[in-house]
Amino acid sequence: MTYWTILLAVEAAAEEGGGLFDLDATLPLMAVQFLLLVAILNAVFYKPLSKALDDRDSYIRSNITDAQERLSKAQNLAKQYEQELAETRRQSQAIIATAQEDAQKIAAQKVAEAQREAQVQREQTQQELNQQKEEAMRSLEQQVDALSNQIVERLLGSVSAG
Amino acid sequence: MEMLNALNVINAFPLAELEVGKQFYWQLGNLKLHGQVFLTSWFVIALLVIVSVLATQKIQRVPSGVQNLMEYALEFIRDLAKNQIGEKEYRPWVPFVGTLFLFIFVSNWSGALVPWKLVHLPSGELAAPTSDINTTVALALLTSLAYFYAGFSKKGLGYFGNYVQPVPFMLPFKIIEDFTKPLSLSFRLFGNILADELVVGVLVLLVPLFVPLPVMALGLFTSAIQALIFATLAAAYIGEAMEDHGEEHGEH
Numbered sequence: 320m321t322y323w324t325i326l327l328a329v330e331a332a333a334e335e336g337g338g339l340f341d342l343d344a345t346l347p348l349m350a351v352q353f354l355l356l357v358a359i360l361n362a363v364f365y366k367p368l369s370k371a372l373d374d375r376d377s378y379i380r381s382n383i384t385d386a387q388e389r390l391s392k393a394q395n396l397a398k399q400y401e402q403e404l405a406e407t408r409r410q411s412q413a414i415i416a417t418a419q420e421d422a423q424k425i426a427a428q429k430v431a432e433a434q435r436e437a438q439v440q441r442e443q444t445q446q447e448l449n450q451q452k453e454e455a456m457r458s459l460e461q462q463v464d465a466l467s468n469q470i471v472e473r474l475l476g477s478v479s480a481g
Numbered sequence: 482m483e484m485l486n487a488l489n490v491i492n493a494f495p496l497a498e499l500e501v502g503k504q505f506y507w508q509l510g511n512l513k514l515h516g517q518v519f520l521t522s523w524f525v526i527a528l529l530v531i532v533s534v535l536a537t538q539k540i541q542r543v544p545s546g547v548q549n550l551m552e553y554a555l556e557f558i559r560d561l562a563k564n565q566i567g568e569k570e571y572r573p574w575v576p577f578v579g580t581l582f583l584f585i586f587v588s589n590w591s592g593a594l595v596p597w598k599l600v601h602l603p604s605g606e607l608a609a610p611t612s613d614i615n616t617t618v619a620l621a622l623l624t625s626l627a628y629f630y631a632g633f634s635k636k637g638l639g640y641f642g643n644y645v646q647p648v649p650f651m652l653p654f655k656i657i658e659d660f661t662k663p664l665s666l667s668f669r670l671f672g673n674i675l676a677d678e679l680v681v682g683v684l685v686l687l688v689p690l691f692v693p694l695p696v697m698a699l700g701l702f703t704s705a706i707q708a709l710i711f712a713t714l715a716a717a718y719i720g721e722a723m724e725d726h727g728e729e730h731g732e733h
Contacts, residue, residue: 353580357577360529364555
């Protein structure tokens with residue numbers, strides 16, 4: 320089959336001076352045509368689309384850097400807030416601590432005062448007690464004296480009478 | 482004898498026909514042109530230009546449709562050129578290498594997909610432009626010119642230093658290389674595409690239905706690969722010509 324094809328090719332070549340390897344003015348014209356195509360495609364295809372691709376690349380890159388910047392900014396803000404929060408917490412703890420200290424101081428003061436008062440009252444009471452005791456003793460002594468006088472009188476009376 | 486009769490029957494059957502080496506001649510002054518090659522190449526060029534114009538008519542930041550397709554093609558071409566020529570130098574060569582790829586690719590596929598044979602010419606028949614030796618030789622010679630231009634524009638006369646790198650006795654081989662590069666480029670493309678069309682044609686001649694389909698699919702694959710090979714090699718030659726001394730790349 321191929322043999323027949325080749326025969327035909329040779330035949331055609333013989334007929335018209337053509338054939339498979341027929342180099343002629345087609346070659347330079349095709350080259351010129353191709354260069355023209357390169358120029359046209361460069362104008363309508365490569366340049367605009369390359370520009371579009373590059374633009375998109377730079378757009379994406381700038382977007383990414385923008386986003387990164389914003390991200391770092393947000394992180395900085397978060398860090399700042401955290402620091403502020405920590406500081407506020409420290410402050411509040413300090414306030415609580417001083418309040419507690421104050422309260423303890425006041426309580427201690429009050430307790431000491433109360434104790435002092437109690438002491439004073441106790442001493443007063445003790446004094447009163449002592450006074451009353453003395454008074455009682457004194458009255459007792461008087462009574463003892465009176466009683467002993469009476470006893471003596473009675474004894475003496477009975478002796479004189481008897 | 483039986484075979485021959487069968488052949489004659491098939492030959493008489495107008496479903497398929499095979500012509501090789503017949504040209505549709507145009508006369509331009511006293512120059513002869515292959516009309517069928519120009520007709521199909523104009524079709525290919527028109528297709529490329531129309532699609533490009535459609536793709537870049539209103540360029541959007543988020544691509545869609547034709548723009549997306551052509552952006553994909555452009556990125557493919559850019560990657561190809563970047564890999565072969567290098568990050569620094571590839572940009573001015575993208576149009577040349579890319580057009581080589583697109584033109585050869587669309588030519589090859591038009592030969593495989595467009596039913597050219599339905600159009601009757603006085604003599605010869607329409608086929609892929611790349612199945613004509615003139616086209617492939619033209620493209621290969623342009624590639625040669627391109628890499629000479631690249632070498633000379635980068636290094637001036639220092640480009641000749643490439644011929645004695647890395648050792649002076651490489652000189653004859655390097656000189657021969659300058660001839661074998663366009664020769665191999667043109668004949669590889671020409672041979673592959675013509676052979677593909679012939680195989681499909683012969684198979685269609687023998688069994689008109691279904692049997693040629695796998696070969697046609699293979700032909701599509703070969704066509705794409707050949708376009709890729711041609712563009713890659715062209716880019717590689719250009720890159721090699723612009724390369725700094727001291728590095729040696731093997732023959733492709």
